[in-house]
Amino acid sequence: MDLLTFLQQLINGLSLGSIYALIAIGYTLVYGILRLINFAHGDLLMVAAYVAVMGVGLFSWPWPAAFGLAVGLTGLMGVLLERGAYRPLRRAPRISLLISAIAASFLLENLALVIAGGRARPFPVPQMFTGAFVWGGLFVPRLSLLIPLVTGALLVGLFLIIYRTAVGRAMRAIASDLATVSLMGIDVNRIIAFTFLMGSLLAGAGGLLWAMKYPQVNPFMGILPGLKAFIAAVLGGIGNVTGAVLGGLLLGFLEVMIVAFFPAWAGYRDAVAFTLLIVLLLLRPTGLLGEALGEEKL
């Protein structure tokens, strides 16, 4: 492989991996505090993309307004999911929660189907994010710069919240002992809602980036990136935010490299991702940065 091709693929892998990372954080945050795999999380990408499509296409809003609203409403949708589908089951067996999550996912997909129809729609990519730079022999789409930059900024914000604020401390404390957090005078429900808000806002941003990268929108568009991001979260060690970022980047790079260097395997890129998950979990059941789960965490 020559250096140029490698660099080129690095750039491609970075933008794909960044999106996985943004989405993976939502899975890992929720798992960290509730031990729940939020299967509806991937569908939030679709929600964000559709709100943006409607804003720009139907109401002819300028894109910053439509995108802002899309991210905001997606955050709200995540909070609603927790309120409606998970909070009432907090004391129920874990399996009920899981079933509720799957049901919520179907609900979102079918709502989109009813409201927007099954036909795929083009996503209105703002003019300023189309096109590419050519540097030497490197071909760098503007999006490939935008995506890691946006992701980086959001991650810095998120890490500041988690590790430098009182709310972030409460979020991490809930992951270790929910009942005792309430003994600190903290309204646990509000912290959980806030956690869903964080994860869903990031999923909203990830959804818009994804839709700009693959500019087609349909009701089931969130499923595959959602699953991939879930893999990324497990790869990194579910419950660990840094791990989710690492897992997302790793998965993004691997997928892109496989397609670039083994073009014959290109059709199997998803299969490769899932195989990777199985192999890594066999070797390291807790993921890259995950700690062994104590009994109280299961």
Place this chain on the structure above:
Amino acid sequence: MLEVFDLQVSYGAIKALDGVSFSVPRGRIVTLLGANGSGKTTTLRAITGLAAPGRGRIVFEGRELQGLPTHEIIRAGIALVPEGRRIFANLTVYENLLLGAYLRRDQPALARDLDQIYDTFPRLAARRTQAAGTLSGGEQQMLAVGRALMSRPRFLLLDEPSLGLAPLLVKEVFHLITRLNQQGVTILLVEQNAAAALKIAHHGYVLSTGRVVLEGAGAELSAHPQLQPAYLGDEPEAEAPPFSS
């Protein structure tokens, strides 16, 4: 300050508390004694809303607490050092103490209180950036006490705060409780160490299988001939037969 009337708490079919009544006057130290499983922890959990009473009333400064969510009870000025320490293992010592002060906004006073806790427990000071889960059992106990104090409670509940501490530190903790009390904090203390607890308590209650079986002023109670049998388990038929080889 606190009055408990006819409190009843069940875990499924098990009646853990069966009509417990007692009161903790403002500015006093009251201790709750009893054998293992007599309902001491359950009483503290009911007061703080962690266990839901099936019957009875819990009145704090004229306000009914039963049915309120835990965080609102805490906001009334109550803190609990829970049984088994329950420190946040993945957070640092410093972060644990800050969480204790979550509700406070008075920065300068908060920093002073933090220093004071580090003064009282120098072992915590030396480990302030260490993950709390890596502390020894005794150090975790100090942290649980420190964390509760960080909220500046007016009413402090302690569930066996001396458990797992070396004798010298047990003495230190009892001194601390007395000192806090002199500063105006009302205290409800659950202890295994009945003699030590009664020495500092103004009043004591003895629980047995979910009922109050004995009560009295601290000194009076420690001299009570029935304290030992009651404390060790009052039902003769439940007593283990003498060990024979």
